[in-house]
Amino acid sequence: EVQLMESGGGVVQPGGSLRLSCAASGFTFSRFSFNWVRQAPGKGLEWISYISTDGRNKDYAVSVKGRFTISRDNARTSLSLQMNSLRDEDTAVYYCARDRGSGDLHIYPYDRWGQGTLVAVSS
Amino acid sequence: DIVMTQSPDLLAVSLGERATINCRSSQSVLSTANNMNYLAWYQQKAGQPPKLLIYWASSRESGVPDRFRGGGSGTDFTLTINGLQAEDVAVYYCQQYQTSPQTFGQGTKLEIK
Numbered sequence: 001e002v003q004l005m006e007s008g009g010g011v012v013q014p015g016g017s018l019r020l021s022c023a024a025s026g027f028t029f030s031r032f033s034f035n036w037v038r039q040a041p042g043k044g045l046e047w048i049s050y051i052s053t054d055g056r057n058k059d060y061a062v063s064v065k066g067r068f069t070i071s072r073d074n075a076r077t078s079l080s081l082q083m084n085s086l087r088d089e090d091t092a093v094y095y096c097a098r099d100r101g102s103g104d105l106h107i108y109p110y111d112r113w114g115q116g117t118l119v120a121v122s123s
Numbered sequence: 124d125i126v127m128t129q130s131p132d133l134l135a136v137s138l139g140e141r142a143t144i145n146c147r148s149s150q151s152v153l154s155t156a157n158n159m160n161y162l163a164w165y166q167q168k169a170g171q172p173p174k175l176l177i178y179w180a181s182s183r184e185s186g187v188p189d190r191f192r193g194g195g196s197g198t199d200f201t202l203t204i205n206g207l208q209a210e211d212v213a214v215y216y217c218q219q220y221q222t223s224p225q226t227f228g229q230g231t232k233l234e235i236k
Contacts, residue, residue: 035225044216044227044228044229044230045165045167045173045216045218045227045230046227047224047225047226047227050223059223059224061224062224095172095173100175100178106220106223106225107161107220107221108220109163109165109175109178109218109220110173110175111175111184113172113173113174114172115171115172116172
């Protein structure tokens with residue numbers, strides 16, 4: 001069974017840092033590209049980052065570029081999101097989501113999602 | 124960025140009836156290279172992550188009931204749910220995945236009338 005499980009969320013002060021992880025199982029992790037998508041409380045979905053199968057290609061939303069860093073470890077079948085300089089507006093549930101297609105073109109919808117981890121930025 | 128706009132924001136439909144949700148993109152998501160529309164629909168039930176229903180505008184994901192149907196091309200798309208069931212209560216999102224940033228509509232909340 002395909003599973004994605006996020007962890008690492010919590011409460012952090014503005015300007016602080018947090019590292020999210022997404023543990024994957026039940027499929028060949030290295031064949032798929034991944035994304036982080038967030039959802040502020042009561043709001044819609046916002047794509048924030050993408051990483052290709054080998055980790056060489058990365059992409060970020062303007063809202064997080066320069067502050068967030070996506071990475072992956074194919075040997076450990078895990079995905080990470082390092083979040084620095086956190087702001088109030090970063091408060092959200094963060095989901096890891098798998099590209100439906102295999103390969104390194106960022107042109108697929110997301111066919112598997114984790115349950116999400118809540119990040120709350122508050123003083 | 125491609126802006127995705129859904130209508131209505133809230134939709135109330137009786138059990139067994141048809142629900143129709145619209146999605147419009149600010150520019151075409153139809154690729155002239157392969158004649159495919161880079162448009163997906165997701166369903167998000169309360170407290171759950173989104174679930175992929177439809178991709179390429181009209182292809183149903185495995186396991187999705189055939190009462191869910193996607194249509195449209197270019198900039199105008201629809202998600203139709205025939206024979207609404209109680210379990211279909213959710214927020215529905217469209218998404219374009221042709222161009223980065225891949226953007227979502229604001230969501231349509233579907234309720235039972």
